Each structure stands twice: as C-alpha cells, then as structure tokens.
Amino acid sequence: MSEQKKAKRSLAGIAGIVAVATLISKVFGLVRQQAIAAAFGVGPAFDAYNYAYVIPGFLLILLGGINGPFHSAIVSVLSKRKQEEAAPLVETITTLVGGLLLAVTILLVIFADPLVGLVAPGLNVTAAQAAAQGMTGDEFQTLQLTHEIAVRQFRIMAPMAVLAGLIGIGFGTLNAADQYWLPSISPLFSSVALIGGLGALAVYLGSDITLPKYALLGGMVLAWGTLAGAILQWLVQVVAQWRAGLGRLRLRFEFNRPGVGDVMKVMGPATLSSGMLQINVYTDLFFASYIPQAAAALGYAGLLVQTPLGIISNMLLVPLLPVFSRLADPQNWPELKGRIRQGLILTGLTMLPLGALTITLAVAIVRVVYERGAFDPAASEFVAPMLVAYGIGMFVYLGRDVLVRVFYALGDGETPFRVSIVNIFLNALFDFLMVNQFGAPGLVLATVAVNIISMVALLVLLDRKINGLPLWEWTGPIVLLTGASAIAGFVSFGVLRVCEHYLGTRGLLVQLVDLTVSGTVGLGVFALLAMQLKLPEIDIFVDRLRQRFLRRS
Known part of the structure; x- marks a missing residue:
C-alpha cells in the first residue's frame, strides 16, 4: 500500500473518530x-x-475548544518535535498560560457585577x-x-478561565500524540456533571423545582454543575497526558526553552482572530437583555441548530482542510476550484433541506424536544x-466556514480576520435595526444577514485570489437545491398538518410520530x-453509500 493511500486512510479514520465522538457529545448536550x-x-x-x-463560555470555546487557538498552536509545534521534548514543553506552557489566566480569574471575580452589567445592561435598571x-x-x-442570579453564577464560573486554557492545551497535546477520541468526546463529561446536579436538585425539591421561588437555588446548581463539568473535562x-508521558502537574518556569516562543507566536494571533467571532455573541446578548426571556430562547433554539x-461541519471540514492544503500551489488551482x-x-445538499425542515417544523421540533415540566x-x-430564523441561515453558516478553510489552506489568515472585524460592526447595526422590526428573532436574522454578506465577500475575494471562480456556474446547482x-x-x-388532524397533538409519543412521519416524508421528497x-456530488455520495451497504451485506 502506498504512503498516499495510508495517509488518506488515516485521514478518513480520524474524521470518523471525530464525527462519532462529536455525535455522542452533542446527544448528551441535547439531553442536558x-x-x-x-x-x-x-x-x-x-x-x-x-x-x-x-x-x-467565551473563554472555554475560544481557548479550550477543539480547533481553537491553543489546540492549533500546541499541535503545530509538538508535531515537529521529538517525544522526549514534549513533556517539558507542555509543562512550561501550562505554567505560563495557567499563571496568566489565574490573574484573569481573580479580576473576573472582583468585577463580576459591572461585567454582568456590561453584558446585559437591560437587567440593571432602576425602579x-x-x-x-x-x-x-x-x-x-x-x-x-435575574441580575442577582447572573452575578452569583458569574463568580462561581470565573475559574473556567484557567480551566479553558488547560483544556485547550490538553486537546492539542493529545492530538499531537495521535489521540483523538478522548479530546473529541470529553465535552460529554461537562454535560454529565450538569445533568447530575439537576438530578440531585430534582430529588431534593421534587415537583417544586419549577417554582419561581427556587430560581436562585436552581441558578446556583447550573453554575456549580458547569464548573464541575469543566473540572472533570480537564x-x-x-490522566491521559500522564499515561502518554506528555507532562504532569508540575510548575516549570523555563520560558526560554525552545518551542515556547513558537507556541506563543501561533497562539497570540490565533486567539485574537478567533475572538472576533465570539464578540458577535456578546452583541446579540447585549440587545437580548432588553427583551425578557430572549437569552434563554436563544440558548434553546441555538442548541437545536448547532x-x-x-x-456535519466536523464530518465535512475535517477531511476537506488537508485536501485544500495539498492543492494550495497555483499549479493545482484548477483542481482546488473543483474541491x-x-x-x-x-x-447545500445537507444544510438546505435541514434548514427547510427546521423552518416548517419548528414548533413541532421545539415541543418534542423541550415541552415538559416548566x-x-x-x-x-x-x-x-428563533428556530425558524436559525433555519434560514444554516447553509450560509457552514458555507462561510468552508470558504474560511480555503483561505487558511492558502496561508492567508488575514483576509478572514479582516472580514470578521467588519462583521462585528455589521452585526451590531443589524441587531439594532432588526430587533426593532422583528423582536427577539431579529437577533438571529441579523446574524444570518451578516453571514450572507460574509460568504459573498469571501467568494469575491477568493475569486480574485485564485484567478477566477466559475461563480455563475456554481449558482445554478445551489438554486436548484434550494428549490428542492x-x-x-x-x-x-x-404532512404534519394531516398527521395532527388525524392523530392529534397531545402526548409526547403522538407528537414524536407526527414529527417523524412529516420529517421523513420531507427528506424523501428532497432525495427524489x-x-x-x-x-456529480450527489452521484458520488450515493455510490459511496451503496458500496458501503453492499460491503456490509
């Protein structure tokens, strides 16, 4: 077997591991x-x-997320060094980053009240x-x-600043050692901890858990459960790092050690660039604070879409990024354009039909997933x-990420960064305009509008960068898939209306049958x-499914 085939098989194996682990983690996140x-x-x-x-959460996603700046920096440096150099380097980076983030944690605890007021000014009103x-x-x-609960929760969760950095370093260290399963599935432990806390609260309070007078107690359980989950994830x-010989909980102040500077050179700019995307989340919540219950609704609807x-993004982007990178040389640009x-x-084949079903079945989906108890x-x-608004933007959300990966493969991180800076101002403007027009769903529609503009801008810039793209030729299939x-x-x-007419809408089982039948018929119609x-993309996809099914048979 050739080295190229081995590499491809390894890549497919890694993508499969990440996809399965992500699926399991997402399922537990939904249960949470x-x-x-x-x-x-x-x-x-x-x-x-x-x-x-x-x-x-911003710090946990930014610093501790897979494909985040800490993860990317550690992988890029450790993968070029010998095994025996890994442990001292990881311990030094952990000492340096841990010290800096500990200082951040102390500041977060001290200034919790004004920071909550900055994030949610609508909560901090006088009589x-x-x-x-x-x-x-x-x-x-x-x-x-709500303001009182938020301040207390903020102080409890402040140590997640330190944990975020340590988790990000752990992600990168384990991936550099070809360990993918544990880092990808570790968010599951965070969900388990929070579910356990809620279970204990339910046993303690019984049916009274839904009463407003226990909101403060419930809020504290949410915060402590989240912190416990982050600790468990770290x-x-x-333990996996120790067993692999990749460093222990040891303070090491060798900041001049070779490799430390390389990690920081990657980590700094990448953190700044990734942080731009999270600022939009803050902007949305800034406006949401003036609408009662809007933040909670954003959280519930967002998870259903995410x-x-x-x-799908992990399954699609993980295999595509190395392919884009291999074709970055100008002589390979014709093939790159095809990719x-x-x-x-x-x-479009995955996100457009899912978006359409999300829009038309939004009420049924929310009822089946969430409607019980309080x-x-x-x-x-x-x-x-909110879910309808999210469904409108599913295609452009993932499509934009595909294009960003192309720029990264071409060694151009500045263009996506500049586009993300413009997006911050556009998002704030659209939030202001669309909240007044559409209420809480306007916050999501504003994000959708920004993603559309961002995707178009990236396509235009990419068209100039690689000497032209057949954009009009690509538009046709996307329009046809949108119509389908x-x-x-x-x-x-x-079909949902017919099912509801004959079967009714009362009871979880009936609602689940209504949703399953209507969703299955919709996907079947789209497939036909x-x-x-x-x-050709559909033919390749179907052929691969056929071959896999026949092989298993």
Missing part, C-alpha cells in the same frame, strides 16, 4: 438542555445563566427606569432577580420563531428531487 428546559423553562434561572456564561418603560412590579422584580485529559451543524465547488455543493406551550411558541428544499419543506408541513438534478 432538555433537563434544563424541564426544570427552569425560560425563567430567570436559565435566562441569567445565559448572561453569566458569556465570558466564561424609576422600569416605571418609565411601563414595566409592572413583577417584571421589575424578575429583572432584579482531569480526564490530565447539534446537526456541529456534526471548493464540492464543499459548497455538499454543504417548559410549557407558551415557551414553545416563544422559542419556535423549499418543496420538501412545504410537503413536510402539509435531488436525484433528478444529476449533480
């Missing part, structure tokens, strides 16, 4: 969100949590301001309670429009229409 919904609905405990989690805005006494008290990685997006088309068509039908009606998805969505909605388009 269902438990939160049943316990707190869209009440102040979870509403406050969404604000309190902004900065700790006079509340009266001027026409708030009732109960609404004002809810705002005060400890699991530490679950399939996360799985870019393939990435965009596969994105999450009542009124909460479903509030969250469903729209038809599938309408059919699915009609897509097959008629005779796109």
